[in-house]
Amino acid sequence: MFNPDLNKLLNGCASRYSIVTGVAKRAREIRDEAISHDEHIDEKTVSLAMDEIIDGKYVVEEPKEIANK
Numbered sequence: 001m002f003n004p005d006l007n008k009l010l011n012g013c014a015s016r017y018s019i020v021t022g023v024a025k026r027a028r029e030i031r032d033e034a035i036s037h038d039e040h041i042d043e044k045t046v047s048l049a050m051d052e053i054i055d056g057k058y059v060v061e062e063p064k065e066i067a068n069k
Contacts, residue, residue, distance in 0.1 A: 008054045015066050022060030023049045 009019050026049035034041050041048070052058040 009050065013060055014062060018060050018062045018066060019053070022058070023053065026052060026058050
């Protein structure tokens with residue numbers, strides 16, 4: 001089972017909701033890209049999305065109201 005370090009995921013984000021939304025959005029993008037290229041993904045798309053956020057390849061942008069808190 002994949003257990004990422006939440007501190008690494010929350011780095012630079014003020015809200016866990018933003019992280020969850022960002023991971024879900026990126027996971028759908030990864031799935032859609034794989035379908036359009038007719039590729040098979042062995043790993044779960046959520047795990048891939050979380051890895052990209054931890055590695056800094058994908059950045060979750062928060063609204064100004066949340067980011068300033």
